[in-house]
Amino acid sequence: MLLQDKVVLITGGSQGIGAGAALGCAEHGAHVAINYHGNSADAEKVVAEVRKKGRRAIAVKGDVADASTATAFVKAAVQEFGKVDVFVSNAGICPFHSFLDMPQETLERTLKVNLHGAYYMTQAAANQMKDQGHGGSIVAISSISALVGGEYQTHYTPTKAGVHSLMQSCAIALGRYGIRCNSVMPGTIATSINKEDLAQPGKREYMEGRIPLGRLGRPDDVAGCVVFLASDLARYVTGASVLVDGGLFVNLQ
Template sequence: MRLLEGKTLLVTGASAGIGRAAAIGAAAAGASVAINYSRDDAGAEACVAEIERAGGKAIAVKGDVSLPETAGEFVARAVEAFGKVDVMVNNAGICPFHAFLDMPVETLERTMRVNLHGAYFMVQAAARQMVAQGHGGSIIAVSSISALVGGEYQTHYTPTKAGVHSLMQSTAIALGKHGIRCNSLLPGTILTDINKDDLADPEKREYMEGRVPLGRLGQPEDMVGPIVFLASDMAAYVTGAALLVDGGMFVNLQ
C-alpha cells in the first residue's frame, strides 16, 4: 500500500539507523524524501541511491541540527526540490553514555542542543512551511522509552527525550487549528549506532533481550510501519499521542 503517495517527507539523522529506515520505507510508501545528516556523506549518498534505484525521489542535505539555521535550510531545500512539506520526522539524536557525577558540561550541553534544541528548530521550521501552504501536515518526533523511564548512564539523554515528547504534546495544541498533527514515537531498544558499543557486552545484550516480551531487540525497520501510519491520512484524527514501539519492554515490570 502506497499510503504516502504524493507526499513529501523530511527526516533528520537519516544517514543510518532509524532515520535511514524511515526514509527508505517512506519512499517505498510513495513519498518524495529529503534526508538530513550531519557527517556521514557515504551513508547519506547510499540512502538516496537505494531510494532512487527503487524508483523513488530523494535528496540529502547536510547540516548540524543543533544550529537553528540548519532547519530553515533543510526545509527550503526540500521545498525547492519537491514543492512542499507534508511530513517532518524529527529523528536526529545522540546518546554518549556517561556517569552522572562526573558528567562533562560539554557532553550535557551537546546532547541538549542536538536532541532537544534541534527538535525544536526542525519542528518549528516545518510547521511554518506547513502553515504557509495551508493544507495541514504531520510532524512525528522519535522520542524514546527513555522519556518514561530512567537510565544510570543517560541522565543527560532521558530529559531530552521527555522534552521531545512534551514538545509534541504542546505543538499538537498550538498547530491543531492549522490541521497539523504532532505525535511521538517511543522506541525501546533498537539496534543502532547509538547503542552498539553498550550492547557489545553479551551479558548486557542477553539481559536486554530478556526484558522484551517479544523476545528480541528492535531493528530500525520495526519503526517504519508506525512512522508511515502516523504520516498517512489513516492517522487523520491522531494528534498529541505517544506510541510505544518496544516489543512490550515498558510493561514488563516483573
C-alpha cells in the first residue's frame, strides 16, 4: 500500500490513462478526486470503482483550459479530504490533423487544454501543497511525442514537450517546499484518444510491430509508474521523466 491514506487529484480522470491512474492509486490505499470535462456517467463509474476498493472518491466537472477550474478543483478536494498529497496532470486532447491546413481553433484548443491546463492545475495544486507545509508529489503525463515527431500531431507534440519542460522547471521552483515534480512519457497506449486512428486497417498491427514488447500499452501500465513517482519510494526523484512505451523509443532510435 504505497499511497496509504494519501489524497490524489487527477485531471482527465474519467477514462483512459486518468481512470487507470485513479484505480491504481486507490489499489495502493489513496483517496481520489478526479476532474473531468465530458461524460458524467464515465466519471461516476470511476468513482464507484474506487469506492469498491474501500477508498473515498469524488468527481468534479470542469474544463482545465479555464484557469478558474484549477482553483475550484483543488478547493473541492480539500473540502472533501482536507489536503492534497499528490497531483496528476493528465487531461489532454489530440485531434489528429494535417499541418498545412490546421484550423486555428484546433491549434488553440489543443494548446489551452494540454499546456495551459497543465500549468493552471499544477500551480493550484502546488500552492495548496506549499500552504500545507509537508511537501507533495506532482506527476504530469507527457508523452513519447515530446521526443519524436508526428505528421498529424504538429499541434500536439509541442504541448507534450512543454509539459515535460514544465515539470523540470517546477522541480527547481518547488523543491524548497519538498514538492517533487516528474513526468511520465507513455508510448502508444490504447485509449479513446487514438481509438479512431488505430481502427484504420493494418494500423494497429503496424504499431504493435514497432514495439519490442510486442503489444500496445494499457492504462494500468502507466498507472504503475504514476504510483511509484507519487510514493515515498521515489522520495529522491524529481525533475525526471520516465518512458512507459514498451521499448518503442529506443527501437525508433
